[in-house]
Amino acid sequence: MTVKIDKVLVSILGRALKSITDEMSISMEKTTRSPILCEAKDFVTGLYDADGGMLEQTENLPILSFSLSPVCRHIAEKFEGDIHEGDVFFHNDVFTFGNQNNDVAAFKPIFYENELVGWAATKGHQADIGGAVRGGYNPDAVEVWQEALRIPAVKVVERGRLRKDVWDLIFANIRLPIVQEDMRAEIGACTLGERRLIELIDRIGLESWRAHKAELFEASRRMMEAEIREIPDGVYRGEAKVYYDGKNVGSEYVIRVEIRVEGERIVFDYSDTDPQTKAFVNGTYTSSASATILTFLQMVNSDIPHNRGMIDPIEIVIPEGTILNASYPAATTFGNHLCPPNADAIIRALAPVVPDRVTAGWNQLLCSLSTGFDPGRGDTYVDILFMGLKGGSGAMRGCDGYDHIGMIDASGGVLDQDYEMFEQQTPHLLLEHEFLTDSAGAGEWRGGLGVRTRYRVGGEGTQIVTFGDGDVEPAFGLFGGGDGGLNKIELHEPGGEVLVPRSKDMIRDVPEGTLYLQEAGGGGGYGDPKRRPAELVALEVKRGLLSIRKAREAYGVVVDPDTLALDPAATTALRNASS
Numbered sequence: 001m002t003v004k005i006d007k008v009l010v011s012i013l014g015r016a017l018k019s020i021t022d023e024m025s026i027s028m029e030k031t032t033r034s035p036i037l038c039e040a041k042d043f044v045t046g047l048y049d050a051d052g053g054m055l056e057q058t059e060n061l062p063i064l065s066f067s068l069s070p071v072c073r074h075i076a077e078k079f080e081g082d083i084h085e086g087d088v089f090f091h092n093d094v095f096t097f098g099n100q101n102n103d104v105a106a107f108k109p110i111f112y113e114n115e116l117v118g119w120a121a122t123k124g125h126q127a128d129i130g131g132a133v134r135g136g137y138n139p140d141a142v143e144v145w146q147e148a149l150r151i152p153a154v155k156v157v158e159r160g161r162l163r164k165d166v167w168d169l170i171f172a173n174i175r176l177p178i179v180q181e182d183m184r185a186e187i188g189a190c191t192l193g194e195r196r197l198i199e200l201i202d203r204i205g206l207e208s209w210r211a212h213k214a215e216l217f218e219a220s221r222r223m224m225e226a227e228i229r230e231i232p233d234g235v236y237r238g239e240a241k242v243y244y245d246g247k248n249v250g251s252e253y254v255i256r257v258e259i260r261v262e263g264e265r266i267v268f269d270y271s272d273t274d275p276q277t278k279a280f281v282n283g284t285y286t287s288s289a290s291a292t293i294l295t296f297l298q299m300v301n302s303d304i305p306h307n308r309g310m311i312d313p314i315e316i317v318i319p320e321g322t323i324l325n326a327s328y329p330a331a332t333t334f335g336n337h338l339c340p341p342n343a344d345a346i347i348r349a350l351a352p353v354v355p356d357r358v359t360a361g362w363n364q365l366l367c368s369l370s371t372g373f374d375p376g377r378g379d380t381y382v383d384i385l386f387m388g389l390k391g392g393s394g395a396m397r398g399c400d401g402y403d404h405i406g407m408i409d410a411s412g413g414v415l416d417q418d419y420e421m422f423e424q425q426t427p428h429l430l431l432e433h434e435f436l437t438d439s440a441g442a443g444e445w446r447g448g449l450g451v452r453t454r455y456r457v458g459g460e461g462t463q464i465v466t467f468g469d470g471d472v473e474p475a476f477g478l479f480g481g482g483d484g485g486l487n488k489i490e491l492h493e494p495g496g497e498v499l500v501p502r503s504k505d506m507i508r509d510v511p512e513g514t515l516y517l518q519e520a521g522g523g524g525g526y527g528d529p530k531r532r533p534a535e536l537v538a539l540e541v542k543r544g545l546l547s548i549r550k551a552r553e554a555y556g557v558v559v560d561p562d563t564l565a566l567d568p569a570a571t572t573a574l575r576n577a578s579s
Helices: 007-031 068-078 164-171 178-204 206-229 285-297 333-350 419-425 534-542 548-555 568-578
Strands: 043-049 054-058 088-091 103-112 115-125 154-158 234-243 252-262 265-269 314-317 366-374 379-384 429-435 451-456 460-468 488-492 505-510 515-520
Touching: 007 043, 007 054, 007 115, 007 178, 007 206, 043 068, 043 178, 054 068, 068 088, 068 103, 068 115, 088 178, 103 178, 115 178, 115 206, 154 164, 178 206, 206 265, 234 333, 252 333, 265 285, 285 314, 285 333, 333 460, 366 488, 366 515, 379 419, 419 429, 534 548, 534 568
Parallel strands: 265 314
Antiparallel strands: 043 054, 043 115, 088 103, 088 154, 103 115, 234 252, 252 265, 366 379, 366 460, 429 451, 451 515, 460 505, 488 515
């Protein structure tokens, strides 16, 4: 049967699929309990073809978004002939296409008229996943077994019936009961996706679904190929450093990418990247490839549907044994956080040839995870300080950087973690959370602002794990723009001692009453700061975002210290003198 392609229906189909994954995302937000999921939305929801190819996704946290399709393909192959309506599979194993141990996925096959037509899937960062350290981040780990419970693809529901022995085996190795509840929410979101896809196929018919789905893939591929053609053919190279592997103080590793553009195809080749570490600062192929794709997507048409056709013209080469694709049984929990330096290497490579499509450097993530016992609730807790973990994004031509990007979802950093909920779900007391003056890199378009966060530690047996970067090298400026500010974390103990943890550190038994201070730096600036409108610079001084001193030194703008008014004559003279 030949189906006549209706281009309007192709467009409607693309939007319908996106609507389904958005609804799955709303379900996750409303039914999960961990603030990591229901507030920070550290999860992704998606629909996939029968063989695991991407149909559409809702990418609340971009680094997770391109990690589901490879696992879905793996499950489809591993369980071929043993996939049934009503089945549910769990998976987190980083050595079978997982991206991070804590990021646990649920997959549900979708059948229509007894034929496997697709999969619904969710993946979220779970509050605990076993291993040596509550919360999952263990800077002391040197192999995967010291990090987490490995869950290779396993069927936890078979033909609609819970396999209780398998379920109990998994959750007997996970500390917090909340994880079971959140995984049930993942299954629920998958069930919603299953229901909606069946309704969609019902409306257009199975043969029409197949034909228009294939045309949607083709249209997405053509759109991506058109974007790649806009980049001049050539070979472009960039690199970025990773500082401190968690074991060897002063250690440095280099990510090197060679980008080859030829017509409608683009290759990202990391063959010259440094070897893997002997600590937990390593990535997996899936986490690193996801970082590559999401960085490149920032440089192309944002209207391209996110499906298998979109990624067909992109090739990613990451040899096993490198820091971006560590060999079994390496520790890899830090792998997601190698995305920022990976992005920096790509930006540096492509900035000379597509200057209007790239941003300056983004602030590197530096964050912390606190665990302990909350006497007020009578329970243990795990909290990632989402409100303070990320600074500003880099500026680009025509646009300032985004202030405090947070988890890079629709809420931005300001709403990543509700202040009252933070104090409800932990024993800590929030004292301060505000934009950090002078943190943004100067430029004709400035970088995004970073933030300053302070809280007083409460509870018993508090442990704080720090992980990230950006305390050595700030976000870089482009085309004359200035660098952003550095990250830092300090612990001011009640006795007066000040502890400055390393960027990958574990501090046990933090005394109650300790003052936790975190500063997340800003993004890099773009273009000559002296070209930024003086009136705008003076306004940011008045708003407390910029100091009088930096306005003068970086922008050549003179502001009256008493009235905070712009001095136009002095500004013109200063800018002329420095030109």
